[in-house]
Amino acid sequence: MGRKNFLKRLFYLLFATVILSASMVYANGIKIEMTGTPAEGWEHLWRELMIDITVIGVVFAAVTIYLLITNRRKRPGDEGQGPKLSPLAAFGWVVIPIFVFMADDIYLAAESFELWGNYRNVPANALVINVEGYMWGWDVKYPEKIIITNELRVPAGRPIHIKLTSRDVVHSFFIPDFHVKWDAVKGRENYLWFYPKQVEAGEHVMTCTEFCGMLHSSMFGKVIVMPENEFNKWIEDNKPKGGNV
């Protein structure tokens, strides 16, 4: 290969790399906005992952099938006689496909970090509720000094900030419907937040997902989403009465 040819190919390779990088940066710039609740962001990312791996899977399968058919052995002892690639062309054939799929990985990773930030940033107007895990249940403590076990009542339409700890061993607080989970550790205050937007959402499972002893599997309760006025009334009705409590 002449020097001119080499330079031309090198130029194409660099050009393709620049175009791919630019489109990735552009896509990041306009698309990465994981606003909304953790659950919405989680579902968005999940859908995107499913679409991406499906597209990539189908493309790979199609290319593989095509190559298998076009390059199959026609008679015994048949040997292929593919064109000999120059080192640069071989390099390009390796690097460009890797870059294309890595670009998607990097993009998804960027979205994951964005979503992570969303999970860790509790909105300022969130209602704070303390949850303490123990062997084997959850004590839910409201600022009004109400304590209930295995039942987390929350108002609809407000972000809920759970401050999480444990009385004994390590537990893991999990509400599958809201896609939130975090460890409850003795001597530490961890947190998570979720946003029950509507009452129709109703009741949800909350459970422990860290094997924490004999009765770990019975360490579950429910999250009950209530209309805000009913929730306020419930707080009023249940908070300790009298001055010195």
Ligand SMILES: [Cu+2]
């Ligand atoms: Cu547990």
